[in-house]
Amino acid sequence: MKIKIIFPVFLIGILILASCVSQERRMIFMPEDQPELDIFFDFDSIIETQNNGDASTLPEWVNRYLSGGIAEVEFMEEYRDKYIFIGENRGNSFSALQQWALHFSAEQDLPRLVALRIEKRLVATALLYPEDEYGEFFETLVIDSANEDYPGSQRGESFWIKQKIEEIIEEPDQSDNVSIHERYLFFILISVNRADMQSRIRGIMENIRTVTPPTREQAAAVSRVKHNFFTGF
Numbered sequence: 026m027k028i029k030i031i032f033p034v035f036l037i038g039i040l041i042l043a044s045c046v047s048q049e050r051r052m053i054f055m056p057e058d059q060p061e062l063d064i065f066f067d068f069d070s071i072i073e074t075q076n077n078g079d080a081s082t083l084p085e086w087v088n089r090y091l092s093g094g095i096a097e098v099e100f101m102e103e104y105r106d107k108y109i110f111i112g113e114n115r116g117n118s119f120s121a122l123q124q125w126a127l128h129f130s131a132e133q134d135l136p137r138l139v140a141l142r143i144e145k146r147l148v149a150t151a152l153l154y155p156e157d158e159y160g161e162f163f164e165t166l167v168i169d170s171a172n173e174d175y176p177g178s179q180r181g182e183s184f185w186i187k188q189k190i191e192e193i194i195e196e197p198d199q200s201d202n203v204s205i206h207e208r209y210l211f212f213i214l215i216s217v218n219r220a221d222m223q224s225r226i227r228g229i230m231e232n233i234r235t236v237t238p239p240t241r242e243q244a245a246a247v248s249r250v251k252h253n254f255f256t257g258f
Contacts, residue, residue: 066091072207073187086214087184098214108222108258110138112213122185122211131178131215138215140171143226146258150250159250160243161235169229177221181214223255230254 068080068091076082089097090111098109112134114125144167151158187209194202230251239247 070188070190071186072189075185083186084182084184086182087186087212090212104216106219107216108219110135110142110215110217112138112215113211115208115210117206117208119209122209126183126185126211126213129180129183129213131180132174135175135178135215135217136171136173139173139175139222139226140167142258143167143170146254147250149257151246158243158246160239160247161237162233162239162243162247165233165235166230169233170226173225173229175217175222175225178215178217181216183211183213185209185211226254227251 071080071083074080074082080088083091085101086098086109089101095109095111098104098111099107112129114122116122147155147159147163147166155163187207189205189207192204192206194204
């Protein structure tokens with residue numbers, strides 16, 4: 026059984042500059058590529074879950090996330106006035122993933138998830154390369170959003186599943202081989218008040234000052250994206 030994975034191509038490269046623990050948190054980086062679960066998740070591949078069940082016993086938010094992504098989770102009645110972010114990690118070491126989940130926090134980890142979501146939003150709507158379409162506004166918005174605090178964010182439930190993955194490996198000089206392996210997927214839900222998040226992101230956008238002035242076309246594109254940013258965010 027296979028799970029179909031999409032690898033979106035966003036900005037290339039990572040530059041991380043972290044300040045000392047005693048100083049104010051400050052990160053400068055471009056979010057890395059992050060694999061995303063496709064909507065065609067193979068629920069039959071689940072062989073174990075946190076609640077000792079199978080795919081039929083998944084919490085509703087996990088079921089919705091695996092079926093249709095974060096948008097489906099946000100349709101839940103209890104989250105209608107919130108933005109949902111899902112921290113996700115995967116691998117074959119259960120203990121290592123447990124440690125990741127133990128130290129995951131909304132305060133420290135949410136900014137990176139927000140930056141990734143903002144980046145994806147701008148990439149999806151750009152007619153050109155986003156750097157060409159929006160000029161320096163694009164990179165600056167992603168970086169600034171990763172360095173922002175988002176008061177009121179709350180870490181919610183966490184959940185893990187274990188999958189059995191079957192993948193066909195094609196060798197040029199051999200017949201097809203099937204690789205079978207197991208892996209764990211950990212999910213952590215974070216919720217943020219929708220109005221508060223929108224206010225914070227609008228503030229970031231309005232305070233952006235780029236070194237290189239945008240062209241007339243870029244200024245128009247930035248104006249449009251500011252006006253329609255939260256449609257499809």
